[in-house]
Amino acid sequence: GELPTAAQRAHFSGLLTENAPIREGLVRFIQGFPRDSHPMALLSSTFNALGAYYPQLVENSLNIDDPQFDGAAAIAISKVRTIAAHSYRVGRGLKLNYPNPDLGYCENFLHLMFSEPYRDYVAKPEVASALNLFLLLHADHEQNCSTSTVRMVASSGANLFASISSGVNALWGPLHGGANMAVIDMLERIHADGDDGTRFIEEAKTGQGHRLMGFGHRVYKNFDPRAQIIKKSFHKALGSLGIKDDPLLNIAMKLEEVALSDDYFISRKLYPNVDFYSGLLMRAIGIPVNMFTVMFAIGRMPGWIAHWREVASNPKLKIHRPRQIYTGPVKREFVPTADRG
Ligand code: ACO
Numbered sequence: 001g002e003l004p005t006a007a008q009r010a011h012f013s014g015l016l017t018e019n020a021p022i023r024e025g026l027v028r029f030i031q032g033f034p035r036d037s038h039p040m041a042l043l044s045s046t047f048n049a050l051g052a053y054y055p056q057l058v059e060n061s062l063n064i065d066d067p068q069f070d071g072a073a074a075i076a077i078s079k080v081r082t083i084a085a086h087s088y089r090v091g092r093g094l095k096l097n098y099p100n101p102d103l104g105y106c107e108n109f110l111h112l113m114f115s116e117p118y119r120d121y122v123a124k125p126e127v128a129s130a131l132n133l134f135l136l137l138h139a140d141h142e143q144n145c146s147t148s149t150v151r152m153v154a155s156s157g158a159n160l161f162a163s164i165s166s167g168v169n170a171l172w173g174p175l176h177g178g179a180n181m182a183v184i185d186m187l188e189r190i191h192a193d194g195d196d197g198t199r200f201i202e203e204a205k206t207g208q209g210h211r212l213m214g215f216g217h218r219v220y221k222n223f224d225p226r227a228q229i230i231k232k233s234f235h236k237a238l239g240s241l242g243i244k245d246d247p248l249l250n251i252a253m254k255l256e257e258v259a260l261s262d263d264y265f266i267s268r269k270l271y272p273n274v275d276f277y278s279g280l281l282m283r284a285i286g287i288p289v290n291m292f293t294v295m296f297a298i299g300r301m302p303g304w305i306a307h308w309r310e311v312a313s314n315p316k317l318k319i320h321r322p323r324q325i326y327t328g329p330v331k332r333e334f335v336p337t338a339d340r341g
Helices: 006-018 024-031 039-053 066-091 105-114 125-137 145-154 160-172 179-192 198-205 225-241 247-261 263-267 274-285 289-312
Strands: none
Touching (some): 006 066, 024 039, 024 066, 039 066, 039 289, 066 160, 066 289, 105 125, 125 225, 125 274, 145 160, 145 289, 160 289, 179 247, 179 289, 247 263, 274 289
16 A cells, blocks of 8 residues: 555565476476467466465465565466466467576566577567566556456455466457557558558448547546556667567558547547557567467566455455346246257
């Protein structure tokens, strides 16, 4: 509930460093998945399995004290990036990297992902900073589907790892965590069609066909504040990576320019949302499209943990139990199996 003191911050930072590696048993668990597993299947399963390594945190999860909670939070926040990076490398048959205790959170993630035995990946400060911002902007967002799921599962007294594993599964759905992937899919489609974006926009304006992915928001009607923040950082990261003439990026910039000046989009208050830039940022960093939702999960981790804590530490905790109103037929005749045709 409060910003940490310098000593608390240093302590938590130490816990993150200490908890970055995952146990060998868990590494073998990850290696046991088929090469082409979806990284979200691997993430949710591995998070659930993580609980098996910390019986003291899962057996009496409603009564864990503050130091135990800090430990559990550090395990989740630190290990999620290691699990994510391991899943990337296992999927490609690459040697797994060991976390480097001297690197910051994002630099370490990029090292875990992209370092090779013959060449360390050294993150450009602009790239690490953009990634940091991406994670920060995704940390929490009211009662979205995955956060509500974490709270629902927590309300039964389920431990942090099990609750988060459920949240990861909720985030996996394309209606929740998939919008930034949809942006890249759209750009690839436009490119494959030999269009520079003009045709696509005209079709989107008919309201009959596709929408411009990464534009519009149910809640933010004037602009998406997160988009404005990430946009600057995204452009700095692109500059540091020397990316100038990328065809998908050119299409994206064209869509942005037209949508911001075309009356159809202006009158309907359709501005680029956070997913528009975050998808492009992930792609520029080299993160594969099927890992975008995993990146979202890494960012959302502190939010899920805070919500879990809020539910689990409530002295008046009651299991969440939505009621339902049955609207189906009232009386059904029983027909014996043999007579059912
Ligand atoms: N492209 C083209 N037209 C659009 C778009 C779009 N992306 N979004 C809305 N419109 C149009 C609609 O056709 C409608 O036009 P009409 O008034 O002529 O019928 C009008 O704008 C209002 O549309 P609604 O569906 O009522 O807007 P709503 O606020 O319900 O939808 C949503 C918000 C779902 C985000 C929508 O803008 C959309 O589908 N965007 C693309 C998908 C996307 O980027 N999702 C990510 C959201 S951000 C996030 O999840 C972090």
